[in-house]
Amino acid sequence: MNVREHTKEANIKRVIVGRIPRGEDLLTGIREICEEYGIKNGYITGLLGSLDTGRFIYAIPNEEGKIGFVYSDSVDVEGPLELLAGQGLIGTEDNGNLSIHLHMLVSDKYMRVFGGHFVDGGNRVAATAEIVIHEIENAEYKREFDNQTGFKLFKIK
Numbered sequence: 001m002n003v004r005e006h007t008k009e010a011n012i013k014r015v016i017v018g019r020i021p022r023g024e025d026l027l028t029g030i031r032e033i034c035e036e037y038g039i040k041n042g043y044i045t046g047l048l049g050s051l052d053t054g055r056f057i058y059a060i061p062n063e064e065g066k067i068g069f070v071y072s073d074s075v076d077v078e079g080p081l082e083l084l085a086g087q088g089l090i091g092t093e094d095n096g097n098l099s100i101h102l103h104m105l106v107s108d109k110y111m112r113v114f115g116g117h118f119v120d121g122g123n124r125v126a127a128t129a130e131i132v133i134h135e136i137e138n139a140e141y142k143r144e145f146d147n148q149t150g151f152k153l154f155k156i157k
Contacts, residue, residue: 016033022128029129031100
C-alpha cells in the first residue's frame, strides 16, 4: 500500500464552536452549522450532551461482505441517552452534497454504553449537544465508492 496516495497535508483554517438545542435532530443541526459557516471539509473534535433517541449502525461479520463484514440495519435506542463522546469527519458526497461521518458513544439509564456510526434521523437532542468543529483547508474529503472494501468511503483529495 502506498500511504502517500491516501494522505495529504492540510491546515486548520478556523474553529467553530456551538451547541445544538433541545428538540433538534443532531445530524441536521451539524449540517446547519456547516452551511451557516460555509464549512465543506473538516472534522468534529468534540461532541457532548444528551439525546432523547439515537440511531446508528455498526459492523457485523458477514462472509458475503467484500472484506468479511457488512453494516447492520439501523438500530434505534430510546433515551434519555448521555452523549459521552463524539467525533467525525465533514466532507462531500460524490454528488456534491454535504456528508457527515459521525461516530459516538452514548449511555442509557442503566449505564449501558452503545456506540457506532450514527445515521440520519432519530437522533433528537434532549438538553443540548455541544460541538467543536475544525474546518480544514488544502485538502478535501470526498465520499466515493471504494472498490477494495465495497463501501463508500472518504477519499482525500
